[in-house]
Amino acid sequence: xxxxxxxxxxxxxxxxxxxxxxxxxxxxxxxxxxxxxxxxxxxxxxxxxxxxxxxxxxxxxxxxxxxxxxxxxxxxxxxxxxxxxxxxxxxxxxxxxxxxxxxxxxxxxxxxxxxxxxxxxxxxxxxxxxxxxxxxxxxxxxxxxxxxxxxxxxxxxxxxxxxxxxxxxxxxxxxxxxxxxxxxxxxxxxxxxxxxx
Amino acid sequence: xxxxxxxxxxxxxxxxxxxxxxxxxxxxxxxxxxxxxxxxxxxxxxxxxxxxxxxxxxxxxxxxxxxxxxxxxxxxxxxxxxxxxxxxxxxxxxxxxxxxxxxxxxxxxxxxxxxxxxxxxxxxxxxxxxxxxxxxxxxxxxxxxxxxxxxxxxxxxxxxxxxxxxxxxxxxxxxxxxxxxxxxxxxxxxxxxxxxx
DNA sequence: CATTTATTAGAACGATCGGTCAGTATAATT
DNA sequence: AATTATACTGACCGATCGTTCTAATAAATG
Numbered sequence: 001x002x003x004x005x006x007x008x009x010x011x012x013x014x015x016x017x018x019x020x021x022x023x024x025x026x027x028x029x030x031x032x033x034x035x036x037x038x039x040x041x042x043x044x045x046x047x048x049x050x051x052x053x054x055x056x057x058x059x060x061x062x063x064x065x066x067x068x069x070x071x072x073x074x075x076x077x078x079x080x081x082x083x084x085x086x087x088x089x090x091x092x093x094x095x096x097x098x099x100x101x102x103x104x105x106x107x108x109x110x111x112x113x114x115x116x117x118x119x120x121x122x123x124x125x126x127x128x129x130x131x132x133x134x135x136x137x138x139x140x141x142x143x144x145x146x147x148x149x150x151x152x153x154x155x156x157x158x159x160x161x162x163x164x165x166x167x168x169x170x171x172x173x174x175x176x177x178x179x180x181x182x183x184x185x186x187x188x189x190x191x192x193x194x195x196x197x
Numbered sequence: 198x199x200x201x202x203x204x205x206x207x208x209x210x211x212x213x214x215x216x217x218x219x220x221x222x223x224x225x226x227x228x229x230x231x232x233x234x235x236x237x238x239x240x241x242x243x244x245x246x247x248x249x250x251x252x253x254x255x256x257x258x259x260x261x262x263x264x265x266x267x268x269x270x271x272x273x274x275x276x277x278x279x280x281x282x283x284x285x286x287x288x289x290x291x292x293x294x295x296x297x298x299x300x301x302x303x304x305x306x307x308x309x310x311x312x313x314x315x316x317x318x319x320x321x322x323x324x325x326x327x328x329x330x331x332x333x334x335x336x337x338x339x340x341x342x343x344x345x346x347x348x349x350x351x352x353x354x355x356x357x358x359x360x361x362x363x364x365x366x367x368x369x370x371x372x373x374x375x376x377x378x379x380x381x382x383x384x385x386x387x388x389x390x391x392x393x394x
Numbered sequence: 395c396a397t398t399t400a401t402t403a404g405a406a407c408g409a410t411c412g413g414t415c416a417g418t419a420t421a422a423t424t
Numbered sequence: 425a426a427t428t429a430t431a432c433t434g435a436c437c438g439a440t441c442g443t444t445c446t447a448a449t450a451a452a453t454g
Contacts, residue, residue, distance in 0.1 A: 002418060002421095002431050003430055004420085004431060004432080005421065006421090006430090006431095009431060009432090012431080012432085030225075030228060031311050033410075033411065035412090043433095045412095045413080045433080045434070045435095046414090046415085046433055046434070050432065054412080054413080055412065055413090105305070108302070109225055112225040114224065115412095152383075155380055158367065158380060159364075159384050161363075161367070162366075162367050163356075165363045166361070167356075167359040169366065170355070170358070182352070183352055183355060183356060186352050187359070187360075190353075190387075191391060192391070193391035194386070194388060194391030195387055199401050199402040199450060199451095200400055200452090201400085201401060201450080202451065203400085205401090206401060230441065230442080232442090240402080241403045241404060242405095242444090243401085243403055243404070244403075246443070246444080247401065247402070251443080252443090
């Protein structure tokens, strides 16, 4: 078998991407081999390299998709929130359910890779911070509308980002989704209480 | 050259350990090769494997040293602190200066390693959480002494640990040590303000 | 001084890595 | 129908991985 229709080819590409994403999430970037991706996707080595010119590029492709999706979902949630406070809870909820997003871990690990193309590294580092501007916006809005006390918005944004990022990285081995959500909500509770006007 | 005195042999071991530690911190576990460690330490392959039976064991050795050192320094700082509040600032200060400690990142990455000995993985995962009990103690003390409001201490400890861990993982590319410290202090400010009795 | 033993060096190992390539089959185009 | 472009296969590549092994050297031991 060879030469599928354009549509089928796209399916192949997505099958590879899906398998790769799952493996990168489970094992990280370096621990995942192209051979594993081949096996898991059911496609051949050649097919993978036909659709993606390298492991790095495949990883970047996934990160970009992920980022777009994340931002879209987040802005969708924002439409339902009327106050900055509500928006922060929305972001936290988003992070808590972000078992689909932990590519962030893999991307942080990636930076250390030896032979990696510096250009790709830079892009990935930059990309890993994509939620920051969104958070900054909300905090600036909250301060402007007197929901939050006057303070350095950049610092607060970085802090909240670290909180949520940190929560996402913790090993929640024995915790249920409920408990995880609960801790994320608690994080926002404490954070809000700490910065309230 | 061969066969040094016991003292010199220990120096060799520590030179290897020091080189390995720096590389693990800079590049992560998997991205660091034994060949790099050999080159950086100036020792031979044989010497490395004479002192450490495997890469995994070398890594574990570093983690254990690191943990002991961390806990010692932290309890030393605690002696200077009279209130739970002060102790929290001490912990934050400790995390902020923990450019020597980010083995935590490497250990989190390690868990994903493929062929890794499950026993070693378990030990490492467990070890990566070592600051938690310390934090929990301080928070329980703070609640008991009415410094902090009544609340679930476990949840708060996990939250603070996530905050500090998250701050430690953020890419502070363009930030000075001053700014990093400042953000860590801010983290405690907000956290304390959020849980204050 | 002779022997043993601890410590180092470095060549070599099999396994696996990311990546390439010649070849094939079929859809699309002419 | 003939040709071209696309989608895919799987064997293969050199490099590098963690690890092992043999030999050499010198401290320790008697």
